Ligand SMILES: Nc1ncnc2c1ncn2[C@@H]1O[C@H](COP(=O)(O)OP(=O)(O)OP(=O)(O)O)[C@@H](O)[C@H]1O
């Protein structure tokens with residue numbers, strides 16, 4: 251029942267946006283050279299998908315996910331180390347605090363020098379940039395273990411490894427998932443921007459090229475795809491989150 | 501760790517001689533303050549000992565020493581005749597804040613399972629034991645409830661079940677029923693007495709409720725505050741099994757209650 255209501259509200263919102271969009275273009279308030287009508291954008295989308303837009307979108311999505319998964323893996327392992335281990339914290343934290351404020355775009359030149367203009371270079375930038383939200387969240391998740399549970403595990407004689415696996419990790423899961431959601435948004439942005447800069451095949455480059463040749467409808471077709479990628483990946487993550495955090499909702 | 505348990509095991513046969521818990525002239529400073537001064541008392545094996553005293557008299561500190569979470573600077577704390585150097589599996593602890601002591605991401609079954617996993621009990625043997633333990637504490641119908649779906653009383657029962665899964669020789673409890681309503685409290689008191697007499701465990705039970713101490717205890721250690729010290733140790737000569745009505749009206753119960761009542765008031769927290 252609630253789901254139906256939510257869907258109805260969402261669809262209404264979408265309908266209103268489409269209506270305003272249509273009205274603005276129909277009345278000529280904004281020239282169609284800049285803002286195509288919704289049906290023109292949809293037609294461009296259809297045309298694009300029939301050609302190579304799908305493959306380009308696929309390339310971008312795959313890079314985004316690969317970079318994000320790599321970043322998540324590194325972030326969870328590093329975060330667990332830092333969150334649980336005093337020595338690791340003292341050694342790594344200053345270093346990370348130095349690297350973290352660097353804008354991801356600043357490492358693009360380094361990445362190009364190392365990987366050349368390749369998908370691997372885009373991947374490394376995506377992974378670097380989307381590392382931080384998950385890393386910070388994971389550190390917090392492992393640090394915030396209830397002290398009482400530390401005593402409980404001592405009284406039970408739980409081994410250090412079991413403690414990490416059975417108490418530290420589950421305790422960090424809500425934070426890790428929240429961090430991963432933020433990271434995914436960053437990964438999408440970086441995948442698009444980096445492939446634009448490096449001229450790699452992908453959705454970002456497709457949008458850029460459409461812009462350069464004043465094909466407004468094609469730009470909007472690309473934007474619609476971008477929005478869909480964000481929407482769908484967020485929905486999938488939300489579903490995973492709800493499943494893993496059943497004990498919370500209860 | 502193994503060595504300790506081995507040593508504790510050999511002591512078992514001589515439990516008539518050695519007290520299960522023995523404090524001898526224990527002094528303890530925490531954060532530059534004298535928290536315990538010359539605390540001595542002992543509990544025979546299989547007895548139910550209660551520690552009472554005003555707030556700040558060091559009840560929790562005594563329990564944490566027995567649990568091995570704190571070390572005494574002077575004097576000795578022995579459990580089963582062995583000086584305490586750290587927590588061990590044969591001493592279980594029931595904390596007052598059950599909400600923090602349970603794993604919120606595990607259901608009742610999983611929470612009890614944690615104790616068996618820690619002890620290396622093979623998976624195939626766990627199921628029966630967990631179900632039996634949860635039935636013992638009255639949670640047989642709630643195997644797969646998460647702590648957040650349970651009342652305070654149920655959560656405390658669950659924590660007790662997890663402690664029993666350790667098969668401890670000694671059970672330490674810090675105001676375990678302090679946060680529960682009066683009815684639940686009395687029910688749990690009686691269930692605890694039944695469990696303890698079935699298992700032969702030695703219990704050290706901290707409470708600031710004098711009547712609870714007299715109702716449950718064979719021995720009551722009364723502490724005074726500033727600094728925490730033993731005011732007196734009384735044996736409670738009330739018949740077992742205890743009964744919520746008869747015991748609380750027993751003349752000896754009333755006499756001890758009157759004798760110790762002033763003590764609980766004098767303390768200025
Ligand atoms: N880690 C610590 N550092 C400094 N002082 C402490 C520490 N732990 C306890 N104390 C002090 O030791 C005294 C005894 O504390 P304890 O918690 O054992 O008392 P209690 O009898 O359990 O009190 P309550 O009835 O309030 O639970 C208190 O004055 C407390 O402030």
Ligand SMILES: [Mg+2]
Pocket residue numbers: 559560561
């Ligand atoms: Mg206390």
